[in-house]
Structures are given as structure tokens and as C-alpha cells.
Amino acid sequence: MLASLTRAARRRVLALAAALAVVCGVLLWWVAPFGASTPSGSITFSTGVPTGVYQRYGALLKQAMATDLPEVSVTLTDSEGSQQNLARVASGEADFTVATADAVAQYIRDRRPGFERLRGCARLYDDYVQLVVRQGSTVQSVSDLRGLRVGVGQDGSGVRLIADRVLAAAGLTTSRDVTAVPVGIDSMPEMLEKGRLDAFFWSGGLPTHAVQSLSERTSIRLIPMDAPLVEALRDVGDSTRHYRSAVIPADAYAAAQNGQPVETLAVANLMVTTVEADPDLVEGVTRSVIDSRDAIGSQVHPAQLVDLRTAVYTEPLPLHDGARRYYRSVKP
Numbered sequence: 142m143l144a145s146l147t148r149a150a151r152r153r154v155l156a157l158a159a160a161l162a163v164v165c166g167v168l169l170w171w172v173a174p175f176g177a178s179t180p181s182g183s184i185t186f187s188t189g190v191p192t193g194v195y196q197r198y199g200a201l202l203k204q205a206m207a208t209d210l211p212e213v214s215v216t217l218t219d220s221e222g223s224q225q226n227l228a229r230v231a232s233g234e235a236d237f238t239v240a241t242a243d244a245v246a247q248y249i250r251d252r253r254p255g256f257e258r259l260r261g262c263a264r265l266y267d268d269y270v271q272l273v274v275r276q277g278s279t280v281q282s283v284s285d286l287r288g289l290r291v292g293v294g295q296d297g298s299g300v301r302l303i304a305d306r307v308l309a310a311a312g313l314t315t316s317r318d319v320t321a322v323p324v325g326i327d328s329m330p331e332m333l334e335k336g337r338l339d340a341f342f343w344s345g346g347l348p349t350h351a352v353q354s355l356s357e358r359t360s361i362r363l364i365p366m367d368a369p370l371v372e373a374l375r376d377v378g379d380s381t382r383h384y385r386s387a388v389i390p391a392d393a394y395a396a397a398q399n400g401q402p403v404e405t406l407a408v409a410n411l412m413v414t415t416v417e418a419d420p421d422l423v424e425g426v427t428r429s430v431i432d433s434r435d436a437i438g439s440q441v442h443p444a445q446l447v448d449l450r451t452a453v454y455t456e457p458l459p460l461h462d463g464a465r466r467y468y469r470s471v472k473p
Contacts, residue, residue, distance in 0.1 A: 180422040181212035187226045187235035188217050190295070190325040194268075194346045195222070195239050197441050205433035210425045221325065222298030224248070230413055231255025237418075237426060241268055241299040241344070242383040242409045246457045255415075261455025262412040262427045262464045266443035268344045269389055269407050270303055271352060273397075275333060276360035280340060283311035283366060290320045292329040292341030300325070303408070304342040306381060307366065310373040330355035340364070344408070346443025347393045356397040363389060363397055365404040374406065383408050383457075411455050423463025424470075427452075431471075 186203065189195025196219060203215045218235065220226050223244035229235040231248075232255055249256045274280045280289070286308070293308075293315060294300025301323065305315055315321035322329075322338060329341040330351050343352060355361060371386045387407035391400050412430060414423055431449055438445030453460065453468045460468075 179212055180210055180419060180425045182422075183214040183216065184236040184422070185216045185218060185234070187220045187229045187238040189220055189222050189226075189239075190298075190327045191219055192327045192351045193222075193325070194349055194441060194443060195220075195226075197350070198239065198437065198444060201437040201440060201444075202430065202433060205436065206426065206429045209429040209432065210422075213422065213425070220297065221295035222300060224299060224302060225297030227259065227413065228253070228255075228297070230415060231258055233415075237262070237412065237414050239265065239410050240413050241302075242411055242457065243381060244299045244302055245411060245413065246383060247302060249457060258415045258417065259458055260414055260416050260418070260461035260464075261458035262414055262423060262461055263430050263447070263452040264454050265410040265412060265430070265452070266346050266446040267387070267407040267409055268299070269347050269387055270307065270366060270405050271343045271345070271349070271389070272307075272340060272364040272366065272405075273330075273333065273343065273352060273355070274340045274362055274364060276362055278339065278362065280364055282364065283307055283370065284313065286311075286340055287313060287318050288320075289339035290322055290337070291315075292324055292332065292338050293321045294323065294342060294344075295325045296323055298325060299408075300342055300344045303344050306374055307342070307370070307406075310370055326351045333361070334359045346410075346441070347389060348442065352397075353394055356394045361394075361397045363394065363403045363405075366406055367404050371406045411458060413458065414461055416461070418461065418463065420461070420463035420466060423461045424467045427464045427467040431467075 186199050188199035199217050203217060206215055223240035226238035226240045227244060227248045230238050280286060293304040308315060313319055326343055332338040333341055343349060368386050371384060375381050375384055384406045387405055389403040389405050391398055391402045434444055434447045
């Protein structure tokens with residue numbers, strides 16, 4: 142009888158062990174679906190100029206990925222902006238970057254090296270074009286820039302692309318009608334403040350820290366770009382259809398706007414990688430981009446506008462398979 146009880150107890154223990162194994166298996170499947178793996182390795186993220194939104198966004202996203210993707214080492218590299226960022230990713234010099242949709246469209250249109258390899262991970266926030274002058278300037282519109290010294294962004298930046306196009310839409314060229322100064326947002330505010338520039342273009346999220354700081358120490362104004370100018374700009378070609386009329390809210394730069402909104406144009410930013418990027422890694426990066434929105438947005442306000450419902454629309458780039466997998470996993 143004792144042996145019989147022992148066998149019965151043994152059977153109960155084995156049954157309990159089997160049940161626990163099933164439960165553990167279900168839990169493991171729930172946490173890490175079959176076939177998924179934890180990304181590891183090193184990636185390079187090309188950002189932007191040191192005082193720009195791209196650089197600040199990249200630094201905070203790197204912190205988020207340190208938690209979300211602990212086995213992935215992220216290196217940030219400064220850049221001149223969108224155009225250089227795309228060239229770096231397309232050539233393999235960088236693995237991920239942020240670039241404006243118009244710069245992406247132009248890169249594809251020009252069939253620049255590696256254009257066919259580029260893929261989108263997420264649509265992020267919009268950049269707003271900002272034309273800044275000193276408060277006492279006589280400039281009231283873009284056409285008034287004729288004959289003046291104008292900061293147009295570095296040659297590899299998205300700012301330069303937009304500045305050239307906005308000037309052309311107003312009947313001006315950088316080669317003949319203005320003195321184009323190819324410097325970035327890390328230099329333009331101080332140059333305007335010291336009288337070495339009469340105006341400068343900037344395209345970035347709102348508010349941009351460098352412009353905000355300038356407005357708090359120097360009296361400046363934002364020059365409006367009205368709907369007819371934006372429509373003229375959109376008529377230039379296919380890569381300009383990504384521009385839309387927008388309004389800089391009255392409180393974006395309170396000291397510079399006298400409580401008034403300012404008409405302008407906006408263009409979306411995209412998170413970009415290549416078709417060869419590991420799908421597990423891209424899925425993880427995309428997840429981190431969406432999940433870190435509020436934390437990053439508390440310090441870089443444009444990031445608050447990253448929206449899961451629109452992030453999937455990365456046109457003119459095809460969506461990377463890893464990013465598609467992420468969006469499907471969170472689809473209601």
C-alpha cells in the first residue's frame with residue numbers, strides 16, 4: 142500500500158510539472174513570439190547639427206533604445222542635415238537617420254547612389270520653415286530679401302533645399318539675387334545677432350531651441366510665407382508635393398510673434414534605414430520610436446506629435462518589413 146501511495150504521489154508531481162511546463166511555454170510565447178530574436182550589435186545613427194532638433198532627438202532616442210534594446214550599441218554622428226543623412230545611409234556609412242520627405246523624394250528623383258536601397262521606418266513630426274529677421278528689419282516678405290545676406294543652411298542640409306526653392310518661388314535665386322551664406326542653425330542665430338546676416342532660413346520642429354534662445358535675448362520677427370507662395374513652390378515638381386501650408390502657433394516663440402500666428406509651410410520627417418537592415422532590429426527601433434514619444438516629447442516638443450496612426454505612412458519610401466511587422470503587431 143505504501144508503494145501504491147508513493148506511485149500516486151509521483152504521478153501527481155509529474156502531472157504538476159507538466160502543467161507548469163505548459164504554463165511557462167505559454168508565457169514565453171506571449172512575451173517573445175516564436176521565431177523572434179533579441180537584436181544585438183552596433184548601429185550608427187546620423188543626426189544633424191549640434192544645436193538642431195535632429196541631434197537632440199537622436200540623443201534622447203539613443204537613451205530610450207539603451208533600455209528597449211540593451212544588446213544594441215548606438216553611435217550618434219552629427220551631420221549637415223537631411224541630404225547628407227540620406228547619402229550616409231544609402232552608402233552604408235550610417236544605419237539609421239532622420240530626413241525630410243522632400244529631401245527623400247529629391248534623392249530618389251535624382252537617382253543618387255543607393256536610392257533604391259532606402260526604406261522607411263516611421264513618419265515622425267513635421268518641420269516648419271522659419272524665416273527669421275531682426276525686429277527692425279524692413280523685410281516683410283520673402284521677395285524683400287533681394288540684395289541681402291541670407292543664411293540658407295549648409296550644403297548638405299534639408300534647409301538649403303527648401304531655402305533655394307522658397308527663394309525661387311518668390312522670383313529670387315541664391316546665385317544672383319541674394320548673398321547666400323551656407324551655414325547651419327549652430328551659427329546663424331549669432332550671425333544675425335551680430336549683424337553678419339540680414340535674415341536666415343531654418344526648417345525644424347517647433348520650437349527650435351536655437352531660435353527660441355535667440356528670441357529671448359534679441360528682438361526678432363518671423364516672416365510669413367502665405368498660401369500663394371506655397372502653391373508656387375508646390376508647382377516646381379514632384380518632390381515639392383510634400384510641402385503643405387501650415388501655421389506657426391502664436392506661442393511657439395512668444396517673444397518674437399506678439400501673440401500672432403505666422404503663415405508658413407511644413408514638411409514631414411521620416412525615420413530612414415535600408416532594405417538590408419535586420420528586420421528584428423528595425424522592428425525594435427520602430428517600437429522604441431513610438432514607445433518613447435512622450436518621454437522624448439517632454440524635452441523635444443516636436444516628438445509629442447509622433448502618432449502611431451500616421452507613423453506607418455513613410456511615402457515616398459516603401460515601409461521596411463521589420464517596421465511593417467511592428468505596426469501589424471500593435472494594430473487594434
